[in-house]
Amino acid sequence: MRYGQLLIKDYALRPTTLLTLFCASVLAGLGAARWQLAVPVWFGLVAAGVCLLLRRQTVLCMTWIVIAGLSLGVWRGASMLQRVVPYSILSGQKVSLRAVAQSDAIYAEKGQLSFAIENIQVEQPIKAALPGKMKVKGYGELAVFKGDVLLIEGKMYKTRGGMQASTSYAQVQRVDSHNAFIDTVRRKFAAGVQTALPEPAASFGLGLLVGQRNTLPFQTSQALLMVGLVHIVAVSGYNLTIILDAVRRLLGSRSKLLCVAVAAILMIGFLFLTGMSASIVRASVVSGLSLIAWYYGRTIRPILLILLAAAGTAYVNPLYLWSDVGWYLSFLAFFGILMIAPQILSKLYKNREAPLVLKMAVETMAAELMTLPLILYIFGQMSLIGLVANIVVALFVPIAMLFTLAAGLAGMYLPMLSGVFAYPAKIMLTYMLDMATLLSRVPNIFQTGVYISLTDMLLCYGVIGSIVYLLYKRPKKWFADI
Numbered sequence: 001m002r003y004g005q006l007l008i009k010d011y012a013l014r015p016t017t018l019l020t021l022f023c024a025s026v027l028a029g030l031g032a033a034r035w036q037l038a039v040p041v042w043f044g045l046v047a048a049g050v051c052l053l054l055r056r057q058t059v060l061c062m063t064w065i066v067i068a069g070l071s072l073g074v075w076r077g078a079s080m081l082q083r084v085v086p087y088s089i090l091s092g093q094k095v096s097l098r099a100v101a102q103s104d105a106i107y108a109e110k111g112q113l114s115f116a117i118e119n120i121q122v123e124q125p126i127k128a129a130l131p132g133k134m135k136v137k138g139y140g141e142l143a144v145f146k147g148d149v150l151l152i153e154g155k156m157y158k159t160r161g162g163m164q165a166s167t168s169y170a171q172v173q174r175v176d177s178h179n180a181f182i183d184t185v186r187r188k189f190a191a192g193v194q195t196a197l198p199e200p201a202a203s204f205g206l207g208l209l210v211g212q213r214n215t216l217p218f219q220t221s222q223a224l225l226m227v228g229l230v231h232i233v234a235v236s237g238y239n240l241t242i243i244l245d246a247v248r249r250l251l252g253s254r255s256k257l258l259c260v261a262v263a264a265i266l267m268i269g270f271l272f273l274t275g276m277s278a279s280i281v282r283a284s285v286v287s288g289l290s291l292i293a294w295y296y297g298r299t300i301r302p303i304l305l306i307l308l309a310a311a312g313t314a315y316v317n318p319l320y321l322w323s324d325v326g327w328y329l330s331f332l333a334f335f336g337i338l339m340i341a342p343q344i345l346s347k348l349y350k351n352r353e354a355p356l357v358l359k360m361a362v363e364t365m366a367a368e369l370m371t372l373p374l375i376l377y378i379f380g381q382m383s384l385i386g387l388v389a390n391i392v393v394a395l396f397v398p399i400a401m402l403f404t405l406a407a408g409l410a411g412m413y414l415p416m417l418s419g420v421f422a423y424p425a426k427i428m429l430t431y432m433l434d435m436a437t438l439l440s441r442v443p444n445i446f447q448t449g450v451y452i453s454l455t456d457m458l459l460c461y462g463v464i465g466s467i468v469y470l471l472y473k474r475p476k477k478w479f480a481d482i
Contacts, residue, residue: 021062027321029073030314033081033323037074073315080318086128087165090156095167096124097152100178102133104187105144106214112137113172116145117152132319135163138170146183151174162278163326182272186210189273192411193404196418201429202227205404207233208397210273220433226370226446227439228386228474232397240270240283241337246289246398260295263287278313278320282330285309286338296364304339306331316440325378329371330451336366343471357391364390373452373460380451389439393432400428 095140099117108114114137120130133226154170196203203215224230251259293300320327341363344355403425410421
């Protein structure tokens with residue numbers, strides 16, 4: 001038996017396999033806690049007794065890892081479940097809150113300011129600290145910026161999704177401002193982009209760089225939605241992923257250290273520029289682990305990478321696993337890109353590097369394949385032209401982001417000459433917007449109201465799982481022993 005390996009029959013269980021099993025068990029425990037299921041004490045005692053009777057060390061180790069993961073997940077989930085109880089108690093009641101603005105406010109219907117809050121402290125009718133985030137719409141201030149400390153009075157209602165509750169027509173009062181330096185820089189940069197570029201190119205460029213899409217015209221947002229490109233202007237890990245992939249392609253053959261250093265700087269800058277969005281944090285965890293493994297010449301299993309990031313983020317905030325559709329879509333897309341796409345490309349190009357256009361097409365198809373069943377179940381909508389749109393538009397996202405960055409910096413520091421520096425960005429962004437608008441005019445390319453049931457969704461993922469199994473299954477050599 002080699003060091004670091006546990007043998008069970010003819011299979012080798014490496015530490016990475018055991019870590020994968022542990023991460024999956026933690027996720028299972030967190031999910032069980034949501035439905036108020038628990039791992040009872042007698043279960044652990046019986047399992048331990050059965051394990052002691054077994055003579056195979058591997059079985060004992062695996063069993064204890066599963067029990068440890070389940071127990072840790074259930075304990076963390078039960079702790080969070082107790083903290084969210086006040087949401088149910090306060091639903092439908094008028095409350096007084098003290099919280100911190102999690103995003104800059106935008107104007108919503110009837111002149112209300114709309115923004116998200118975090119670090120929520122309930123003052124009335126009870127004293128409680130609430131986890132998660134809450135959507136607020138109300139009056140009382142001309143503007144609200146990220147980091148502002150606010151007093152909010154309004155009627156609270158529970159919601160589904162990434163926000164745990166919401167309130168409308170609330171009274172908002174700013175009591176303090178804790179604007180971080182990076183938030184000030186981000187707002188100045190946004191002003192610089194809008195100085196250098198015309199609309200809607202300026203808003204589109206800000207959407208690509210920092211996920212700021214609240215200033216996009218409705219027609220532009222609708223066109224991007226219809227052709228399946230809304231993800232490129234959302235605060236998602238997609239843009240970060242393609243930036244790091246471009247860095248690896250450009251610098252990987254020259255110097256690994258330089259490549260990792262540039263990627264790390266871009267990753268950290270992107271994190272701060274987007275306000276530490278949860279989706280960017282998830283992408284950073286996955287991309288960071290992948291970069292570290294690549295730098296040391298090690299290959300890390302994609303399923304371990306995904307489960308490690310999923311278990312880590314869900315353990316820190318179980319609300320992701322319980323109610324955040326974006327969390328599921330992120331990891332489903334990662335699964336398609338990291339698990340399915342490489343297998344398809346390896347069968348098409350056995351010992352060669354696939355062309356960039358084909359690589360992006362396969363990755364887009366794999367990501368859409370994994371996310372489509374959940375999107376149909378939750379939203380009931382799909383774009384029939386998303387693959388084409390991603391090839392003719394999303395391929396230019398890294399270049400457009402670089403040009404927009406140059407335009408924004410010129411708008412900040414050289415406003416009189418910003419039009420000259422912004423010209424490449426204007427051409428690129430206009431092309432991308434025109435292509436999206438043109439494709440959105442194709443008849444019947446955006447289908448709505450096509451919901452599927454939970455059973456159908458699970459069946460779809462069962463079929464996809466079977467396909468993945470066949471892709472990874474090694475072909476048998478029937479005459480190898482002859």
